[in-house]
Amino acid sequence: ANPRRLPYPPGPKPEPIIGNARHIPAHSSWLQYTDWKKVHGDIIHMEALGTHILVLNSYKASRDLLELKSAYADRPVSWMIGELMGWARIASSCRYNETWRKYRKLIHTAMHKGAMAQYHSGLERNARECLSQLLSSPEKFYEHLRLFTGRTTIMFTYGIRVETFEDKYITNAEAAIEPAARLAYPGAAFVDIFPPLRHVPSWFPGAAFKRNAKIWRKMADRMVEEPFYRVKDDMAAGVAVPSFTSNCLETGEYSDADITWCAGSMYAAGVDTMISTFMSLFLTMAMFPEIQRKAQAEIDSVIKNRLPEFEDRGKLPYVECLIKELHRWHPPTPLGIPHALTEDDYYEGYYIPKGSIVMSNIWAISRDEANYKNPMRFSPERFENPETAELDPLKYVFGFGRRACAGIHLADATVFILVTSILASFDISEPRDESGDVIAPESIKYTTGLISRPEMFKCKIRPRASATASLIRATMEEQG
Numbered sequence: 034a035n036p037r038r039l040p041y042p043p044g045p046k047p048e049p050i051i052g053n054a055r056h057i058p059a060h061s062s063w064l065q066y067t068d069w070k071k072v073h074g075d076i077i078h079m080e081a082l083g084t085h086i087l088v089l090n091s092y093k094a095s096r097d098l099l100e101l102k103s104a105y106a107d108r109p110v111s112w113m114i115g116e117l118m119g120w121a122r123i124a125s126s127c128r129y130n131e132t133w134r135k136y137r138k139l140i141h142t143a144m145h146k147g148a149m150a151q152y153h154s155g156l157e158r159n160a161r162e163c164l165s166q167l168l169s170s171p172e173k174f175y176e177h178l179r180l181f182t183g184r185t186t187i188m189f190t191y192g193i194r195v196e197t198f199e200d201k202y203i204t205n206a207e208a209a210i211e212p213a214a215r216l217a218y219p220g221a222a223f224v225d226i227f228p229p230l231r232h233v234p235s236w237f238p239g240a241a242f243k244r245n246a247k248i249w250r251k252m253a254d255r256m257v258e259e260p261f262y263r264v265k266d267d268m269a270a271g272v273a274v275p276s277f278t279s280n281c282l283e284t285g286e287y288s289d290a291d292i293t294w295c296a297g298s299m300y301a302a303g304v305d306t307m308i309s310t311f312m313s314l315f316l317t318m319a320m321f322p323e324i325q326r327k328a329q330a331e332i333d334s335v336i337k338n339r340l341p342e343f344e345d346r347g348k349l350p351y352v353e354c355l356i357k358e359l360h361r362w363h364p365p366t367p368l369g370i371p372h373a374l375t376e377d378d379y380y381e382g383y384y385i386p387k388g389s390i391v392m393s394n395i396w397a398i399s400r401d402e403a404n405y406k407n408p409m410r411f412s413p414e415r416f417e418n419p420e421t422a423e424l425d426p427l428k429y430v431f432g433f434g435r436r437a438c439a440g441i442h443l444a445d446a447t448v449f450i451l452v453t454s455i456l457a458s459f460d461i462s463e464p465r466d467e468s469g470d471v472i473a474p475e476s477i478k479y480t481t482g483l484i485s486r487p488e489m490f491k492c493k494i495r496p497r498a499s500a501t502a503s504l505i506r507a508t509m510e511e512q513g
């Protein structure tokens with residue numbers, strides 16, 4: 034290894050034996066890595082107990098490595114979540130192998146840009162239901178967003194209509210994902226620090242992690258299998274609503290296991306990411322009323338006496354800029370999903386060993402003054418003029434290269450229709466934290482983990498006019 038005798042990229046000084054294990058922050062590590070950029074630069078190297086970790090702090094480094102070199106398309110092995118709990122079978126954790134190629138082929142067929150039009154009417158319907166719930170209980174906006182994103186993802190994946198948040202397809206998914214999300218930060222599971230522990234028998238004292246993993250694995254199996262077999266039964270009875278799963282089954286080319294786990298990837302990858310964007314919408318609109326009013330004025334000039342539709346897309350340039358700024362303002366996965374390197378590599382005079390875990394610091398890119406003027410400011414205007422527009426967040430918020438987000442077009446359509454529908458219908462104001470204090474832009478707090486969103490907050494959500502409430506009710510009646 035390293036025949037050119039080049040150094041590793043710079044990074045914090047390792048300690049004897051444990052290396053940088055104690056330097057990896059447990060909370061919001063992207064902030065620390067962004068700070069380290071000033072000292073160590075765009076590529077940071079760490080080594081923890083024999084594992085090399087690389088953090089890419091710039092758009093250029095992320096693109097040069099993750100986008101332009103296929104050797105970075107693997108995912109790291111995660112013993113606890115991936116192997117013991119079984120999540121290595123979903124697309125986002127799958128190694129770079131034949132199964133992953135099959136998944137991406139299946140996903141591409143159903144989720145390429147041109148395929149989106151078939152989902153538009155279902156998305157419009159779901160957005161209106163969300164408006165109706167916001168009308169009746171605005172204080173529960175977080176629950177309504179969860180139901181909207183869960184319902185949309187399940188409808189797309191299985192053609193199954195979910196009525197409430199208590200529906201078993203949602204509760205199964207939420208229960209299965211919770212322990213995985215909790216353990217998804219470096220060092221959370223001891224077996225990932227010391228992999229030989231995975232061979233310890235479940236009955237062994239101290240092996241509670243193996244017993245828990247078995248229970249959680251069953252929950253993951255239930256999350257993906259129950260809706261899959263429901264679609265199969267519905268197809269046999271001739272009553273299935275067309276969906277990602279029914280389309281995959283109809284091809285007759287893929288095994289049940291492949292389709293089950295490929296479909297099962299959608300909820301885990303799609304729901305919390307989109308909720309994060311919608312929570313950022315409510316928070317920023319409450320904090321920046323002039324921007325909210327500007328977007329509403331544009332919507333009012335195009336849409337009169339009805340609710341937004343996909344047909345309106347293309348006529349709302351300011352709303353499109355606002356959506357870009359939402360993606361930039363708080364990227365839902367601030368460190369993306371880690372990639373893994375399949376062969377030794379060299380970059381800018383440094384040696385990057387095979388097996389390295391490589392993360393793009395999406396947060397750092399979104400705050401980089403080389404990309405954005407006054408990056409801490411929420412300003413859709415930065416994208417308004419095509420001649421001077423700053424770096425498009427869609428180029429990095431959804432990741433890089435072969436492993437870039439497979440659901441980007443569905444996410445894009447879903448975010449467009451809900452953001453436009455909410456701005457057309459409601460005024461959002463007075464952001465307050467859980468203890469009732471007004472939230473200023475500098476004091477916003479975000480949750481930690483692979484997927485991050487603003488911490489819970491309160492805000493006022495009022496229909497823009499009495500006519501808006503009647504319009505939502507009338508549209509709901511029409512929809513049946």
Ligand code: HEM
Nearest residue numbers: 124125299302303306370431432433436437438439440444
């Ligand atoms: C705002 C919404 C979303 C954001 C910001 C987002 C972001 C991301 C990112 C950063 C990755 C990792 C890319 C990389 O490794 O370089 C990813 C992967 C993925 N996303 Fe999304 N995502 C969103 C919504 C969705 C939706 C709605 C779906 C599907 C219903 C989805 C499905 C996937 C899948 C299957 C992968 C794994 C791709 C692979 O490993 O080959 N995502 N997403």
